[in-house]
Amino acid sequence: MEGIGLENTEIQLERGFIQTNEFFQTKESHIYAIGDVIGGLQLAHVASHEGIVAVEHIANQDPHPIDYTLVSKCIYSSPEAASVGLTEDEAKEKGHDVKIGKFSFKAIGKALVYGESDGFVKIVADKETNDILGVHMIGPHVTDLISEAGLAKVLDATPWEITHTIHPHPTLSEAIGEAALAVDGKAIHS
Incomplete structure (x- = not known):
C-alpha cells in the first residue's frame, strides 16, 4: 500500500x-x-x-x-471441496458436544451416473441444541451444493429441518438430506 x-x-x-x-x-x-x-x-x-x-x-x-462465520469456502479442484461453519475439531475446541452426520456420494445415483462418486457430505451439529455448527463436503459439484448449507446456517436450521426439505431424485443434493438424517443415525440409503 x-x-x-x-x-x-x-x-x-x-x-x-x-x-x-x-x-x-x-x-x-x-x-x-x-x-x-x-x-x-x-x-x-x-x-x-x-x-x-x-x-x-x-x-x-x-x-x-x-458474519464471516457464514461464508462458504470453496476449492475448485477435482474432486471439489466446500465448507461453511465450524469443523468438528473447532466445534469441540469451542466447548460443543457434537454429533456428526456423514454420507457418501457412493450411495447417490446421480454421482454414479457422473462417474464421480468419491467424497461425502458431513454435518457437524450440537448434541444439546441440535444447531448446525458446520457442513463440509468433498465430491462432485459441491461448490454448487454448499449454498444450501450456508442458507441453513443463516436461518439457524437444524438437521431435522433439512431432512424435511424434499430433495429431488436423482440429484447430488440428496447427499445433504441423507447427511442430515445421519446426524441422528437415520440415513436411508447408507
Whole structure:
C-alpha cells in the first residue's frame, strides 16, 4: 500500500491492510475499502458482499454487518471441496458436544451416473441444541451444493429441518438430506 497517497489521509493500515469499520468505512468517512486491501477472507464472493454492505451504508439503507462465520469456502479442484461453519475439531475446541452426520456420494445415483462418486457430505451439529455448527463436503459439484448449507446456517436450521426439505431424485443434493438424517443415525440409503 505504498505510493498511493495514503500517508496524506487519516486512513490506517495494520499489517499492510486498510482498516475499516463493520461497514467498510475508513477513518476518512467518505472513503470505503473492501476485498483484498482489507485482509480477512480474500474471496471474490466475500468482496462482492462487502461492496454491497458498503454501498448500502453509503445510501443510508441500514445494512447488516457481515458474519464471516457464514461464508462458504470453496476449492475448485477435482474432486471439489466446500465448507461453511465450524469443523468438528473447532466445534469441540469451542466447548460443543457434537454429533456428526456423514454420507457418501457412493450411495447417490446421480454421482454414479457422473462417474464421480468419491467424497461425502458431513454435518457437524450440537448434541444439546441440535444447531448446525458446520457442513463440509468433498465430491462432485459441491461448490454448487454448499449454498444450501450456508442458507441453513443463516436461518439457524437444524438437521431435522433439512431432512424435511424434499430433495429431488436423482440429484447430488440428496447427499445433504441423507447427511442430515445421519446426524441422528437415520440415513436411508447408507
